[in-house]
Amino acid sequence: MKPAQFDYFAPAKIRDALALLEEYKDEAKILAGGQSLMPLLNMRLARPRALIDINRITSHSYIRRENSVLAIGALTRHREIETSPLVRQKCPVLAEAVRWIGYPQIRNRGTMGGSLAHAHPAAELPAVVTALRGELRVIGPAGERTVKAEEFFQGFFTVALEPNEILSEVRLALWPKNAGFSFKEINRRHGDFAIAGVAALISLNERKECAESSIVLAGVNPTPLRAKRSEKLLKGRKITRDIIETAAALAAEDSDPPSDVHGSADYRRELVKVIVRRALEEAGARAMQNEK
Amino acid sequence: MARMYPIKLTVNGIEYERTVEARKLLADFLRDDLELTGTHVGCEHGACGACTVIMNGQTAQSCLMLAVQADGAEILTVEGLADGAGLHPIQQAFLDCHALQCGFCTPGVLLSAHALLQENSHPTEEEIRQGISGHICRCTGYVNIVKAIQAAAEKTAVAPLNAK
Structure with missing residues (x-):
């Protein structure tokens, strides 16, 4: 239970980190908060030749509003997001989701970028960033590019990052002030990975029908799963009990959950129905409340 | 021989300068190098919390950090809680x-x-x-x-x- 040997670097500039990645390519691992990578190193499930510790690149830790976008640096710790008045005010679904990540020690160290790049299928942030139609900024030797969250998560622990690229920023489009949100998760103990989780947002038009919705599931698919049929069903409709039931059933049908010690695929699908229903009830009620 | 890295950090108000191998966990550094064995090592993968210390004012699990990462940090372990003979x-x-x-x-x-x-x-x-x-x-x-x-x-x- 001790890491194998590796070359260690702690560059202070992203440029230097990129140069190291260029040198070691896929034999290097980036160490951000380390709350997923360190266990893998300790158990020797990961044995990189080089470890590039980016914790000294402090320029990439920030939360700021840029017009209709909330920009979050990849090195921003979960705890900073959890306690940020700006996040609570402008992006409450993110503030809510972050509370579900691990426990205080994990949230003090773990980072936004680390969670997204690691891409655990049951993690909260990939789901909530996808639900917010986030865009991810990636830096490589040729410069910057932007990837949509939906395209970033490609499979089980697999993301659209080349071996010589670093995730630098997450950009979240802010929803209208009157939108309702909800984040629901079911696990055996608070802080465990979700057996099933969902992030939901609903905005209403002037007739109090659903103008836009976003429903993204965690833990029931190799990647965050956008419940597109449920979103489509809600559009232009009043958020009634019947519509919610049908939307929840569609989301359950569309999920592709694993069977493991925490629950069978059937159990997880049943949970999806329950949490999507609860999330839409809450998001819908909040949107109605905001309309008043 | 593996490369050694110099680190300087403050633990319970005392400044230490040591050299460590990059792969040495902070928990093992505290216990083996500084002989502060109050920090316990349980699961070694961040699930049990036994190795929790306070680093720069925030709790962190010292099994999920490398000692080199604590260079420049201020750390409080359980040994630093009590003030002399009296319990905290x-x-x-x-x-x-x-x-x-x-x-x-x-x-x-x-x-x-x-x-x-x-x-x-x-x-x-x-x-x-x-x-x-x-x-x-x-x-x-x-x-x-x-x-x-x-x-x-x-x-x-x-x-x-x-x-x-």
Whole structure:
């Protein structure tokens, strides 16, 4: 239970980190908060030749509003997001989701970028960033590019990052002030990975029908799963009990959950129905409340 | 020979300069190099919380950090809680409320309780339970740990914690 040997670097500039990645390519691992990578190193499930510790690149830790976008640096710790008045005010679904990540020690160290790049299928942030139609900024030797969250998560622990690229920023489009949100998760103990989780947002038009919705599931698919049929069903409709039931059933049908010690695929699908229903009830009620 | 890295850090108010191998965990550095064996090593993958220390004012699991990463940091371990012979108010409350049996998890829980009370001097039971949710205790069932932290909060609300 001790890491194998590796070359260690702690560059202070992203440029230097990129140069190291260029040198070691896929034999290097980036160490951000380390709350997923360190266990893998300790158990020797990961044995990189080089470890590039980016914790000294402090320029990439920030939360700021840029017009209709909330920009979050990849090195921003979960705890900073959890306690940020700006996040609570402008992006409450993110503030809510972050509370579900691990426990205080994990949230003090773990980072936004680390969670997204690691891409655990049951993690909260990939789901909530996808639900917010986030865009991810990636830096490589040729410069910057932007990837949509939906395209970033490609499979089980697999993301659209080349071996010589670093995730630098997450950009979240802010929803209208009157939108309702909800984040629901079911696990055996608070802080465990979700057996099933969902992030939901609903905005209403002037007739109090659903103008836009976003429903993204965690833990029931190799990647965050956008419940597109449920979103489509809600559009232009009043958020009634019947519509919610049908939307929840569609989301359950569309999920592709694993069977493991925490629950069978059937159990997880049943949970999806329950949490999507609860999330839409809450998001819908909040949107109605905001309309008043 | 593996490359050694020089580090300089403050632990419980004392400055140390050492050289370490990059792969050495902070937990092992504290225990083996500084002989501060109050920091316990349980699961070694961030699930049990026994190795929790306070780094730059925030709790962190020292099995999920490399010693080289603590270069320049200020660390508080359980050895730094008590002031001389007298127990820290949180330690005293644990003793009074019988909040430990085997004691393996206790150093980590004490530090999480300390960090919690520094941030929130009047936590609710729910907030206390959230605050120690990163710790596994196989003896107490947590009930007396929660009581002890409540008792410490009441005591320290009168006499504020020294800024450790």
